[in-house]
Amino acid sequence: PVVLVTGATGFIAQHVVDKLLARGYSVIGTGRTKEKYSIVIKNFKEKYPEGKLSFAIVPEIGADDAFDDVLKEHPEVKYVIHMASPIDFIPDSPLKEYYLDAAVNGTLNILKAIKKFAPNVTNVVLTSSFVSIMQQDPSIVLTNDMWNPITWDYVSNPHEAYAASKKFAELAARDFIASEKPNYKFATVNPALVVGPQVFDSSVNKVLNISNRFVLNVVQSADINSKDPQDQLPVVGIDVRDTAEFHILPLEIEALSDERILIANEPIIGQRVFNILNDNFPQLKGKIAVGDYDSAGELVERLCPKQDISNIINKIPGGYKFVTLEKSLVDTFKQYLAKEEI
Numbered sequence: 404p405v406v407l408v409t410g411a412t413g414f415i416a417q418h419v420v421d422k423l424l425a426r427g428y429s430v431i432g433t434g435r436t437k438e439k440y441s442i443v444i445k446n447f448k449e450k451y452p453e454g455k456l457s458f459a460i461v462p463e464i465g466a467d468d469a470f471d472d473v474l475k476e477h478p479e480v481k482y483v484i485h486m487a488s489p490i491d492f493i494p495d496s497p498l499k500e501y502y503l504d505a506a507v508n509g510t511l512n513i514l515k516a517i518k519k520f521a522p523n524v525t526n527v528v529l530t531s532s533f534v535s536i537m538q539q540d541p542s543i544v545l546t547n548d549m550w551n552p553i554t555w556d557y558v559s560n561p562h563e564a565y566a567a568s569k570k571f572a573e574l575a576a577r578d579f580i581a582s583e584k585p586n587y588k589f590a591t592v593n594p595a596l597v598v599g600p601q602v603f604d605s606s607v608n609k610v611l612n613i614s615n616r617f618v619l620n621v622v623q624s625a626d627i628n629s630k631d632p633q634d635q636l637p638v639v640g641i642d643v644r645d646t647a648e649f650h651i652l653p654l655e656i657e658a659l660s661d662e663r664i665l666i667a668n669e670p671i672i673g674q675r676v677f678n679i680l681n682d683n684f685p686q687l688k689g690k691i692a693v694g695d696y697d698s699a700g701e702l703v704e705r706l707c708p709k710q711d712i713s714n715i716i717n718k719i720p721g722g723y724k725f726v727t728l729e730k731s732l733v734d735t736f737k738q739y740l741a742k743e744e745i
């Protein structure tokens with residue numbers, strides 16, 4: 404079967420493409436420019452010589468009819484995974500145009516293009532986010548029926564703009580589906596902070612992709628003698644390989660095909676990051692903070708969000724075993740430290 408993956412040059416999307424090619428799917432990706440996607444094609448060609456991967460250029464998902472051409476040219480597409488959405492902020496961009504308009508219009512554009520040109524589509528998977536669900540009070544146990552109460556009026560910085568853009572894009576998609584009643588199944592994946600290595604070592608740069616950068620920033624900005632950074636970040640994480648897997652499961656497991664798939668695994672907070680890195684990378688001794696090893700549990704309990712995703716996991720025959728945070732961070736930093744210094 405042929406899968407269209409939008410934003411396929413992205414961090415998570417490359418893992419989705421990796422898994423799709425490994426399982427024998429044909430993949431059509433969209434990328435903003437030929438320059439950006441050529442290297443992705445080259446890398447996957449080396450990894451999967453028999454793999455079927457091509458790309459189409461979609462420079463701006465929010466532009467009118469952005470996806471019409473690619474679906475017009477590929478009426479054979481069966482599955483659509485819409486992942487493109489602005490996440491990495493470009494300074495001085497206007498918040499509404501950069502985040503909200505691109506995310507909402509990009510989502511509506513793909514759904515409209517499917518309606519017009521892709522009669523064979525049976526499943527659509529939209530990458531939403533944990534931030535569409537998040538609540539302010541960390542003692543609330545998050546479940547997949549919750550919505551972040553954020554409104555656009557409240558937004559005053561890029562983080563809030565991003566959160567609102569994801570929530571309103573998901574809502575726009577759900578409204579479209581409710582009014583158009585298409586024949587395909589529609590699922591969203593709502594991942595927590597996605598951490599883990601790049602598919603290809605060669606894509607690692609000094610500046611990591613934004614979600615890994617949150618973790619790297621805590622490490623790099625910490626005064627190594629201070630305890631302050633130990634409570635930074637408080638979030639929940641999910642490994643990028645698990646995140647990718649959960650984009651494909653709704654295509655393969657009927658019970659997940661129209662779910663809102665909240666995925667989150669272990670809590671992440673500065674002190675846990677220091678503990679994992681100090682335990683695993685002796686060469687970082689004296690270069691990164693140590694904090695107070697034993698305080699991690701209490702900090703997590705007090706500050707990190709919690710979730711109950713048993714209703715999702717119960718739909719997977721045999722359950723699901725997530726990659727541990729320790730493995731995610733070790734794999735990420737092994738790859739990073741092989742190329743860059745902290």
Ligand code: NDP
Nearest residue numbers: 410412413414415463464486487488489505532596597614
């Ligand atoms: P990346 O920035 O690596 O991937 C995003 C992709 O979308 C890139 O290919 C990017 O192209 C493309 N894109 C963004 N905005 C536009 C636009 N306006 N027009 C055309 N293409 C665009 O980020 P991630 O891999 O982390 O994110 C992928 C998806 O996962 C997003 O929908 C994000 O919101 C969601 N997500 C991510 C989480 C995380 O922690 N990373 C957590 C939860 C959800 P280019 O790079 O060329 O701009």
